[in-house]
Amino acid sequence: MKRLIFIWIMISCLFAKGQSFIDVLKSDTSFIIQKVLKDSVKYRLQIIYTRIEKGNSFYKKNKVNLITEYIRNKPDEYFFPASLVKMPVAVLALEKIKELSVFGIDEFTPFAPISDFECTKSKPLPTPLSTKELIDKIFVYSDNHAFNYLYELCGQAFINKRLNQLGYTNARIIEKIAKCNQLQNSETGPVVFYENQRTVHIEGRQQPVALAPLPINMKLGKGYLWNGKYVASAKDFITSNFVPLADFHEMLILIAMPEMAEAKQRFLITEKQRTSLMESMSKLPGEYCPDSCNNQIFKDTHVKYLMGFRDSIPSDWKIYNKVGLAHGFISDCSYFEDKRNDIGFFLSAVIYVNEDDILNDGKYEYNIVGFPFMSALGKLVYNYELQKKGIKY
Numbered sequence: 001m002k003r004l005i006f007i008w009i010m011i012s013c014l015f016a017k018g019q020s021f022i023d024v025l026k027s028d029t030s031f032i033i034q035k036v037l038k039d040s041v042k043y044r045l046q047i048i049y050t051r052i053e054k055g056n057s058f059y060k061k062n063k064v065n066l067i068t069e070y071i072r073n074k075p076d077e078y079f080f081p082a083s084l085v086k087m088p089v090a091v092l093a094l095e096k097i098k099e100l101s102v103f104g105i106d107e108f109t110p111f112a113p114i115s116d117f118e119c120t121k122s123k124p125l126p127t128p129l130s131t132k133e134l135i136d137k138i139f140v141y142s143d144n145h146a147f148n149y150l151y152e153l154c155g156q157a158f159i160n161k162r163l164n165q166l167g168y169t170n171a172r173i174i175e176k177i178a179k180c181n182q183l184q185n186s187e188t189g190p191v192v193f194y195e196n197q198r199t200v201h202i203e204g205r206q207q208p209v210a211l212a213p214l215p216i217n218m219k220l221g222k223g224y225l226w227n228g229k230y231v232a233s234a235k236d237f238i239t240s241n242f243v244p245l246a247d248f249h250e251m252l253i254l255i256a257m258p259e260m261a262e263a264k265q266r267f268l269i270t271e272k273q274r275t276s277l278m279e280s281m282s283k284l285p286g287e288y289c290p291d292s293c294n295n296q297i298f299k300d301t302h303v304k305y306l307m308g309f310r311d312s313i314p315s316d317w318k319i320y321n322k323v324g325l326a327h328g329f330i331s332d333c334s335y336f337e338d339k340r341n342d343i344g345f346f347l348s349a350v351i352y353v354n355e356d357d358i359l360n361d362g363k364y365e366y367n368i369v370g371f372p373f374m375s376a377l378g379k380l381v382y383n384y385e386l387q388k389k390g391i392k393y
Contacts, residue, residue, distance in 0.1 A: 021069040047071035048249045050346035075244035076216045082324035086138045093150040094269045103201040107131040113152040115189025119180035135280045140288045144177040155188045155206030171243040224359035235359040248333045249348040281320040305332040306378035316340040328354030330370040343385045
């Protein structure tokens with residue numbers, strides 16, 4: 001987050017006066033917080049917390065300072081981002097749609113991939129869906145199928161070219177969330193846009209570009225299962241997605257507060273697109289599909305790991321976030337607003353819970369360590385924000 005921090009240094013210091021974030025964590029008495037902090041290296045823990053300080057004097061009334069603190073900021077320590085990659089791909093899909101506006105296309109124009117984009121043996125014709133519908137599904141349910149649509153729309157080359165242009169040089173989004181091999185992930189077929197069941201545009205096949213290998217160790221574990229057989233060596237994620245947690249955190253800030261960066265560092269979307277994206281990011285299952293879609297019942301806290309510590313989300317809360325869950329990693333990148341108490345902050349975290357250090361065996365401590373920690377962390381930060389305002393939780 002060097003580019004944004006440079007801006008913040010000009011308007012504020014990096015640390016708050018008085019108690020620091022690490023002091024707040026260490027002073028917490030909950031067992032799960034202390035357990036993870038004590039073995040933070042084992043859990044590959046990373047936390048990024050950005051406070052939003054608003055000026056209260058006449059001259060600084062509209063001034064906003066962002067103050068960021070890190071716990072184990074490790075941009076070169078690999079973690080599997082899983083569904084976290086859906087956030088940047090969603091905003092880049094809006095960039096792509098903006099490019100295609102010359103053909104009369106917008107985020108409400110249905111489209112469908114032509115190729116076997118899910119890498120399955122059976123090839124049913126994909127249903128045309130709009131970019132807006134797909135983005136809703138990505139944030140409300142973390143829908144993998146919707147992500148693959150947008151990946152196919154953007155193409156691997158476009159995604160990674162834009163990440164590089166925006167300064168995320170150690171970020172790679174090079175695979176769909178499907179059982180695809182490296183070649184199938186790199187090639188994306190044509191997509192067809194429709195209006196009233198009539199073809200209005202065909203975006204052609206996109207060819208991949210060569211990407212330099214990342215200068216980090218992408219091997220994990222002492223072994224892994226492959227086709228039901230144990231392999232006694234570390235699993236190599238060299239052909240998998242990777243984005244440092246600090247990059248995800250900064251991307252979310254740039255979506256929520258694009259004014260905090262120079263124009264060349266912002267996503268190339270309209271304000272209307274940005275507002276619609278924020279709406280999708282905070283939409284809850286009960287709001288999106290109140291009668292339950294496909295006979296599946298999702299709680300409003302379904303994909304709110306950090307800030308879903310209540311049984312339901314209060315009406316005056318807004319949680320703009322994306323989570324990831326796979327290979328023992330739990331991650332969440334959140335922008336939280338409590339409008340009633342005038343509280344807002346950014347909080348991102350990742351934790352690895354794989355006690356036996358074996359990948360793909362399905363034995364991860366999600367429920368006994370991972371989820372309780374994420375929930376406790378979110379609650380702790382929220383209480384800290386309340387206390388700063390003299391409000392009791």
